Amino acid sequence: MFKKQGKQVFYNDYLKFNHTIGLALIENNDVFLNDDDLNFILQKNDNIQYPTFIHDTFHNIYFTDEENLWLYQTITNIYKLDNKYKQALAFFALFQACIIKRPYNLFHRKNLYIRTAEVERSFGNKKTWDTLFEKHFLKFVNEANNAVLDNKKNNIAFQNDIFEWNYKTPDLVYIDTPYISKKGVGVNYFDFYHFLEGIVKYDEWFNLIDHESKHKKIKNGKNEWCNKGEIHDAFQNLFTKFKNSILVISYRDDGIPATQELIEMLEKIGKKVEVKKMDYKYVLSNGNSKEVLIIAQ
Ligand SMILES: C[S@@+](CC[C@H](N)C(=O)[O-])C[C@H]1O[C@@H](n2cnc3c(N)ncnc32)[C@H](O)[C@@H]1O
Missing domain, CATH: 3.40.50.150 (Vaccinia Virus protein VP39)
Structure with missing residues (x-):
């Protein structure tokens, strides 16, 4: 809102994934994702090595095997984009897609079974959970592109x-x-959204995890x-x-x-x-x- 009103905006969040959203939507004045970028992000590229880390680590925890496969391919492709705002826009769309496919929209428990169990449901949205990642992702890319605006100010996203x-x-x-x-x-954002934080700390992710935890959360200090x-x-x-x-x-x-x-x-x-x-x-x-x-x- 303040950006639209022509103010210079500083955005700050100590989590890197939220900082990435700030880069995409606040700091970024004029970079968009185009069709070539999306084709690149969504296709398997024979020249790229795809680490299977998400599939190996989060089997049966948050997403299905097929979805984990899509995730690590897409994340690796996003890292190959050569513009930091394009990367940030793509990560924003990916975060939203991850969140909307999760029961409670969180990563606080190992509860993929809530999605997959054959039961009468009194809450939740199985249809949204089971919609393909790619479909959600493209919808959120569109939202992100529509939110980018140039207010002619030097807006800055901080991570402090x-x-x-x-x-x-x-x-x-x-x-x-x-x-x-x-x-x-209290609400600890680290515990709720560690999976998104891992996505933007991809190379370090394995070492950040508390491997004793059932849901493989990232270790975090007190707040x-x-x-x-x-x-x-x-x-x-x-x-x-x-x-x-x-x-x-x-x-x-x-x-x-x-x-x-x-x-x-x-x-x-x-x-x-x-x-x-x-x-x-x-x-x-x-x-x-x-x-x-x-x-x-
Ligand atoms: C209620 S959320 C608000 C998020 C944001 N306004 C939004 O709507 O997406 C609180 C935020 O505070 C951030 N936070 C918590 N402790 C912080 C700290 N000491 N310094 C900076 N940010 C912090 C969390 O990472 C979390 O994203």
């Missing part, structure tokens, strides 16, 4: 821990942090945004870091910390705070949590 990001003081900082529910359960004993300090430090910018925070009204606590933290650093309640329900959320937008000037 936010506390290490020191590029400039932005006029406005939009923050969409991980969320801890009122029961104290203060997922821990209810640490998240208050994390918000406090984040607000202090960006105290000279307008802060806009996406939040849920039943989170830890409570919205009121965040408001008080912001007022303490001299901000005037306004809260907008959004009428938006999360697809997989079973509570009544509502999205709020906290605006602190």
